[in-house]
Amino acid sequence: MSTEVEPTPSKSTQIFKSCWSCRIISGGGLFLSGAYVYFAARNVMRQQGGPASMGMVAQFTLAACLAAWGIVIIADPVGKAQRKA
Template sequence: MSTAPEAPTGGADAPVSKASQLFKGCWSCRVISGGGLVLSAAYVYLAARRVMRLGGPTSMGTVAQITFAACLAAWGVVIIADPVGKAQRKT
């Protein structure tokens, strides 16, 4: 005989944790973190452009920096837009 409580099954009606609800509903948290990612993307992009503007060769490292900057910017926009939190499943 076990007296331990049963683990939640994770069904559709399972409760969501408070921390998850707080982050999804906190507009200022999303703007600050997403804006920080977009600003860091701008910094990385401008650092790569500075090398190219000074006449340096376009190397694979510079291309990787620009690609990384694009990924950071996209990540920031996704955090600000929160597309997962707005999606509702229709039954």
């Protein structure tokens, strides 16, 4: 017999994880902000016509991180892994 006690998540965390529309809105917002940063950097790079500078690489990296964060919030892989049948 195990006497392990699982920590209970806070009420605000439970509400956020169970609220599908909250995850769609916040994750979609992050994903769309990543798309905006990507296309803004791409337009500037097209206008300059040269190779990508370090600033452009940083913007592309930020765009990828924002989009990935949005997808993770929508998918909620941690919450699904902790659910017990």
